[in-house]
Amino acid sequence: MADARFRDAQRLFQHDAAALRDLGPTLETTVTPPEPPRVVQSDVIESTTVRAHRIVDPPSVGFDAFLDGAQESKVIHYADGVPIVFGRIAAVVRQRVLRRMVTWKRPLCRSRLYVPRDLVPPTLWMRAVDAGFELVDTSDRRTDAGWTADDPHPFVLAQRALDAVKRDREAAERQLAEEWCATQQDRLFIDGSIATSDRVAAAPNAIGIIKSHRTLYVAGAAMRVVQSLPVNHRSSVIRVEAYHRTSVASWYLRIRDSVGQDPMWGLLRVETALPDIAASPQAIADHATVISRWILAELMPLSLPDSRWDKMVYGIRDCEEFLRSLRA
Amino acid sequence: MVATERRPNTPHEFHFWTALASPVGIGTIVRVDGRPVDGLIPHIYGIVVEGFSYTDLMSPLHDVIGHDGTPESAGHAPTDRAEIRLYTAAVLRQIPDEPLQPVPMGQVFLATEDDVAVALRMDGYLREGNRTGIPIGVYRAGGTDSAIYLDADFLVGPEAAHLNITGVSGLATKTSAVEWMLSSIFAHFPAGKGSVAAVCFNVKGPDLCFLDQAGTLDDRDRELYEKLGVPAAPFANVHYYAPYNAKGFSLNTLRSNEALLHNVTPLTWGLREVMRFAEVLLNKDDVDAKADALIDFIAERVLDKDFSDERLGPTRYRVQSFADLDKWFRDVLRAMEAADDQSWRTHHVATIRKVRNRLSNISTRCAGLVTDDGTVSDLPFGNFEDRAVYVVDVANLEEDAQDLIFARVVSKLREHLERRDLGVKHVIVFVDELNKYAPSDGQDTYVRKMLLDIAERGRYLGLVLFSAQQFRSQVHRRVVGNSGTALYGRMDADELATPGYLVLSPATKTKLATLEKGQLMVRHPHFTQPIFVRFPRPAVMLGRDGAERFPQAAEVTLEHAVVRSLRQLDPGITLGWVKDVIAIATEEEVIRARNATLHTRPDDVKTFFASQFRRIVAPRQPARASTPPLRTTPADDPYGF
Numbered sequence: 001m002a003d004a005r006f007r008d009a010q011r012l013f014q015h016d017a018a019a020l021r022d023l024g025p026t027l028e029t030t031v032t033p034p035e036p037p038r039v040v041q042s043d044v045i046e047s048t049t050v051r052a053h054r055i056v057d058p059p060s061v062g063f064d065a066f067l068d069g070a071q072e073s074k075v076i077h078y079a080d081g082v083p084i085v086f087g088r089i090a091a092v093v094r095q096r097v098l099r100r101m102v103t104w105k106r107p108l109c110r111s112r113l114y115v116p117r118d119l120v121p122p123t124l125w126m127r128a129v130d131a132g133f134e135l136v137d138t139s140d141r142r143t144d145a146g147w148t149a150d151d152p153h154p155f156v157l158a159q160r161a162l163d164a165v166k167r168d169r170e171a172a173e174r175q176l177a178e179e180w181c182a183t184q185q186d187r188l189f190i191d192g193s194i195a196t197s198d199r200v201a202a203a204p205n206a207i208g209i210i211k212s213h214r215t216l217y218v219a220g221a222a223m224r225v226v227q228s229l230p231v232n233h234r235s236s237v238i239r240v241e242a243y244h245r246t247s248v249a250s251w252y253l254r255i256r257d258s259v260g261q262d263p264m265w266g267l268l269r270v271e272t273a274l275p276d277i278a279a280s281p282q283a284i285a286d287h288a289t290v291i292s293r294w295i296l297a298e299l300m301p302l303s304l305p306d307s308r309w310d311k312m313v314y315g316i317r318d319c320e321e322f323l324r325s326l327r328a
Numbered sequence: 329m330v331a332t333e334r335r336p337n338t339p340h341e342f343h344f345w346t347a348l349a350s351p352v353g354i355g356t357i358v359r360v361d362g363r364p365v366d367g368l369i370p371h372i373y374g375i376v377v378e379g380f381s382y383t384d385l386m387s388p389l390h391d392v393i394g395h396d397g398t399p400e401s402a403g404h405a406p407t408d409r410a411e412i413r414l415y416t417a418a419v420l421r422q423i424p425d426e427p428l429q430p431v432p433m434g435q436v437f438l439a440t441e442d443d444v445a446v447a448l449r450m451d452g453y454l455r456e457g458n459r460t461g462i463p464i465g466v467y468r469a470g471g472t473d474s475a476i477y478l479d480a481d482f483l484v485g486p487e488a489a490h491l492n493i494t495g496v497s498g499l500a501t502k503t504s505a506v507e508w509m510l511s512s513i514f515a516h517f518p519a520g521k522g523s524v525a526a527v528c529f530n531v532k533g534p535d536l537c538f539l540d541q542a543g544t545l546d547d548r549d550r551e552l553y554e555k556l557g558v559p560a561a562p563f564a565n566v567h568y569y570a571p572y573n574a575k576g577f578s579l580n581t582l583r584s585n586e587a588l589l590h591n592v593t594p595l596t597w598g599l600r601e602v603m604r605f606a607e608v609l610l611n612k613d614d615v616d617a618k619a620d621a622l623i624d625f626i627a628e629r630v631l632d633k634d635f636s637d638e639r640l641g642p643t644r645y646r647v648q649s650f651a652d653l654d655k656w657f658r659d660v661l662r663a664m665e666a667a668d669d670q671s672w673r674t675h676h677v678a679t680i681r682k683v684r685n686r687l688s689n690i691s692t693r694c695a696g697l698v699t700d701d702g703t704v705s706d707l708p709f710g711n712f713e714d715r716a717v718y719v720v721d722v723a724n725l726e727e728d729a730q731d732l733i734f735a736r737v738v739s740k741l742r743e744h745l746e747r748r749d750l751g752v753k754h755v756i757v758f759v760d761e762l763n764k765y766a767p768s769d770g771q772d773t774y775v776r777k778m779l780l781d782i783a784e785r786g787r788y789l790g791l792v793l794f795s796a797q798q799f800r801s802q803v804h805r806r807v808v809g810n811s812g813t814a815l816y817g818r819m820d821a822d823e824l825a826t827p828g829y830l831v832l833s834p835a836t837k838t839k840l841a842t843l844e845k846g847q848l849m850v851r852h853p854h855f856t857q858p859i860f861v862r863f864p865r866p867a868v869m870l871g872r873d874g875a876e877r878f879p880q881a882a883e884v885t886l887e888h889a890v891v892r893s894l895r896q897l898d899p900g901i902t903l904g905w906v907k908d909v910i911a912i913a914t915e916e917e918v919i920r921a922r923n924a925t926l927h928t929r930p931d932d933v934k935t936f937f938a939s940q941f942r943r944i945v946a947p948r949q950p951a952r953a954s955t956p957p958l959r960t961t962p963a964d965d966p967y968g969f
Binding site: 063101305 | 348384385386387390391393394395401402404405406407408409410
């Protein structure tokens with residue numbers, strides 16, 4: 001995090017004795033993840049129970065583009081103990097042309113200051129606005145907030161800023177995905193859920209791949225089936241529904257052998273638009289198998305040295321590297 | 329451009345990356361446009377000296393894992409890894425020159441033709457009215473086709489001079505490059521700098537034997553000639569010189585075909601010409617201080633002088649040939665023996681015998697070049713012609729004779745240039761196999777000392793050395809070090825591993841090791857970095873082509889050799905006439921007569937040639953001596969019959 005805008009933000013407060021010299025790691029690595037692990041029961045739409053299905057046919061190349069986003073947040077100043085967070089988000093679609101990745105359209109990049117307006121002096125807010133910064137008010141005026149203006153805990157404030165940055169990042173990803181789905185026929189590999197956008201969740205050419213499994217959409221025996229999926233096997237297709245989210249079809253896919261590893265090793269969850277109501281179970285199964293073959297085709301090249309290489313396809317790693325280069 | 333802490337830009341190099349399909353390669357010249365400073369855009373010119381390509385793969389093992397250890401599956405990956413072409417360029421020039429700073433960040437462009445001229449500082453010597461550019465070839469990279477010029481002031485003098493070319497044998501680079509350079513110099517040498525000629529020593533095979541014959545050129549060559557403004561034609565004015573073979577019948581050259589003899593002149597020297605260079609033929613063991621003193625004595629007091637000595641009796645000696653010298657030695661030694669003396673004029677008898685032995689031996693060791701009788705046929709010192717090439721063919725000679733020829737010709741050139749009476753203002757001397765004549769190791773020889781002298785002081789005289797060798801590292805450092813311009817053809821990897829090439833990047837070395845025919849790397853005082861150029865094939869016949877088209881004349885009889893020689897002066901000479909004239913002459917007399925005729929080049933060849941022989945006296949029947957009659961018997965002789 002060393003671009004010109006970040007340095008501008010630092011300069012904004014450098015005259016202040018409370019300005020941070022050692023900014024330390026980003027909030028993404030220090031603030032506790034907000035989402036607790038949970039299990040959600042889902043309906044099976046391929047058949048009646050969740051089973052393991054072997055992907056018999058060889059992998060085939062089906063994706064034409066990859067979408068991913070990135071975010072980075074740092075506290076750059078404490079105003080009377082209130083953290084001022086500089087956040088930067090970006091999202092990109094990298095299209096595969098003749099086996100090489102090129103950027104589709106322009107990547108979306110945005111940097112903002114995340115400040116609880118109620119808790120800082122008005123002069124600070126105005127100074128930042130005058131300096132040309134886009135500010136996001138992270139004040140919480142909900143009644144059920146865990147804090148009040150009188151006793152803010154700095155960690156909670158930082159967490160709220162981090163949430164705001166995340167929302168911005170998801171919005172950028174959503175915007176790009178919607179633009180793609182509105183204009184392109186080619187298939188897009190989205191790193192993350194497609195359920196955040198109605199348009200994307202309904203698009204036939206958008207496939208969401210989820211690598212983190214803090215929420216498991218299978219329970220009981222189905223969970224055991226998923227956890228013990230052999231490599232090159234997928235689970236039965238389920239319907240995933242969530243609050244404020246569009247329902248999508250989903251299944252688990254084991255892309256790497258997890259023998260000797262934890263049960264989540266090489267395990268992905270795939271999201272696509274819900275099939276037609278009239279679609280037969282076989283059609284749903286075929287569709288899931290074809291998409292699984294597309295995903296398996298993306299295992300090469302390996303995404304090492306990324307620590308998530310067991311779940312990350314190279315196209316997404318390429319997006320991340322691209323986004324990393326933007327903030328270098 | 330890219331610059332990192334580990335790989336920063338400096339005043340002498342910078343880094344940039346390109347698209348994978350970019351035409352940039354090693355040797356490509358690029359221009360960097362920096363950000364404006366005080367309204368001026370700084371321009372930095374560089375030449376690519378190193379290239380890197382890598383992907384985001386951290387470890388080869390990752391690829392093995394990714395493809396399950398099966399290389400064939402690598403081709404099935406739907407995506408190629410992100411890959412970079414990263415280049416390092418050495419700075420050729422920064423504008424403005426001051427202050428000299430690390431190369432600023434900016435955009436990198438392929439150099440245009442104008443950029444190349446600026447980058448190589450050619451703009452300084454290609455100005456109209458003060459143009460001293462000598463084209464050496466074409467820089468061809470990234471779609472740019474740009475003529476590259478050397479500065480005549482730095483190639484032929486006086487600012488710097490000399491050219492050295494290195495390259496492996498057999499790729500037609502060294503000789504071809506020199507032939508091309510001579511054509512280029514003859515076409516572009518500025519009129520204001522005076523006249524120029526070339527003396528080439530043909531040291532091996534038929535390399536330089538057909539410079540006046542047209543060679544084979546293709547369209548690409550002609551385009552290059554046209555672009556560089558050099559006529560695609562063989563040399564118009566070439567003179568060949570070659571000694572005779574040991575028998576003295578015919579010239580010892582591969583250019584002995586009768587159709588080409590019109591401009592081949594014998595090269596023969598007598599004692600006078602050789603004596604000054606006796607040192608060349610005598611090794612260190614021979615020429616100790618005592619022998620040196622005697623040789624000096626002979627040169628100063630005996631040679632071409634009327635010499636007499638009371639101990640030699642009343643004879644007055646005038647030593648002008650090896651035969652005269654041998655007679656003089658014989659008489660000196662005989663006189664010493666007669667007087668039972670061990671020394672004569674402070675010279676010990678052993679020294680005299682040793683020097684006699686060594687000097688007399690010269691005409692044997694250099695038979696065909698050195699004549700016993702002192703006949704001289706030489707290069708036209710004093711009458712050199714502008715834009716003429718004088719080829720001295722020493723290819724078939726013994727090493728001693730080669731050294732002698734080289735030493736004397738170059739010394740004479742130097743003398744005449746010092747006196748400004750050679751006929752031309754500048755002479756380019758081309759010597760191939762320089763590692764033989766000026767080796768980096770071994771004992772100091774006369775020839776090496778002379779080459780060092782040319783290399784270090786020749787430019788002030790207009791005596792310019794163009795030299796070539798296979799291994800530059802084996803040539804004396806001061807000779808190659810004083811060559812202002814250096815050309816490199818394809819190089820041997822072992823040679824490139826020697827310390828002399830440490831300044832070149834590994835990529836440049838790789839390129840040097842794989843250069844095609846017609847490509848050279850050029851170092852020149854104006855170029856801050858070596859440049860790669862292409863040059864056309866010389867417009868002269870290749871040695872091997874010439875040897876096939878004009879096969880060497882077969883060994884001939886003395887009569888045929890004389891006919892062939894004299895026909896150059898008078899085509900009407902017939903074999904029958906020659907046979908009649910030389911019928912009773914000895915072989916030695918015939919050769920002497922022929923040499924004298926060729927040297928004099930009389931109007932009436934027949935008369936002159938015939939006059940060289942002893943007059944033939946018509947046989948006469950001796951008159952019968954009248955014997956006085958016996959006394960008649962007296963009539964009254966009682967015993968008479």
